[in-house]
Amino acid sequence: MPMKLLITSGGTTETIDAVRGITNRSTGQLGKIIAETFLKHNHEVTLVTTKGAVKPTITENLTLHEVTNVDSLMTTLEQLVPKHDVLIHSMAVSDYTPVYMTDFETVVQTESLHSFLTQANTETKISSQSDYQVLFLKKTPKVISFVKKWNPDITLVGFKLLVDVSDDKLIAVARESLSKNKADYILANDLTEIKDGKHRALLVSDQDVLTVDTKEAIAQLLYERITTND
């Protein structure tokens, strides 16, 4: 029986002003391959993605939603999560969003730095006169932590991207995320191991850890795990 898959891909951008933004660099390639793997087996895929991400060719069983920032991702997933059997959350989501940007001298001359945390830029394009600027940022809500509240029955696959760490560290961080977010699997990967057509990753569950070496193998492993589990 066809399953309803919700897949996220690409990277969010948090706007600083009308022209500048902070972006999580992500090509969307892995999410695309995962989507295509499930589509090939006639499952229904809803892909939530971002403007710059590569997308699969539109087919009958594929629905696309484009989001920009964490806010729009949150609103979109809150609606979609209850309608799906599985969420594979491969999108690179911004962990900080701009609060206020001002020139360095203003910051130096201000008594309480805390005051900047409650300010907001009113100018539409922040001036670029001073030699140094300071940008204050605040943590974004962790979208993944809401998923099981929105749908306790969904199979949740989270992603963790670290840089230049050991497998032990990857597994520890993945297990922490499994428990904190009530996730079923965490795909843990290391940026230094994503290159030259390779993409090494550990699929971590409470019970086991499986290792694969390419995006296609990641997609195939997720497909097998998820459809066998069901």
Add this chain to the structure above:
Amino acid sequence: MPMKLLITSGGTTETIDAVRGITNRSTGQLGKIIAETFLKHNHEVTLVTTKGAVKPTITENLTLHEVTNVDSLMTTLEQLVPKHDVLIHSMAVSDYTPVYMTDFETVVQTESLHSFLTQANTETKISSQSDYQVLFLKKTPKVISFVKKWNPDITLVGFKLLVDVSDDKLIAVARESLSKNKADYILANDLTEIKDGKHRALLVSDQDVLTVDTKEAIAQLLYERITTND
């Protein structure tokens, strides 16, 4: 006789760490249309652009160069500017680049804020534990100011994007840029006037100001001005 045009399009990204960057949002659409207009008339076009930007179809007279940040743009243009007759610099170039990012509490507890301006992040992915972060940024070199030093004979068209200002302000800012950068034309536009298929812009020279209302009209006007001038 065919001219050698150098056109920039898209927007640069300055990296914060291995996964995050500050991006100037720009589709590259205008640069693409300008390039196509000159190609149609059998001129030679070198397009310096960025990953996310839309690109013209590759043809015999078109060469593409992809850059990422201000540094790579600078290096690329330094080589290319002396070999071209005209530079149309429509790329949205980052005016600030990250210096150092740290958590808010560290900033509050540090005596001299100036010390952050000479620090650099050694971690490859900056931690995302604290509720607030502070990013220190410094001004990037103004690439356009080097162009006439690299090639005094090049025809230089600069761009100025402001947000929600009067035409008088647009013209004043454009004239300042004409003189400061020894530019021949500045295409001044206002973000609030770029929507619904329209793109209002003022082409400002020392002598006159011409107003057009679409990307195609901008490209056509630049084509006429530049080829008539020559």
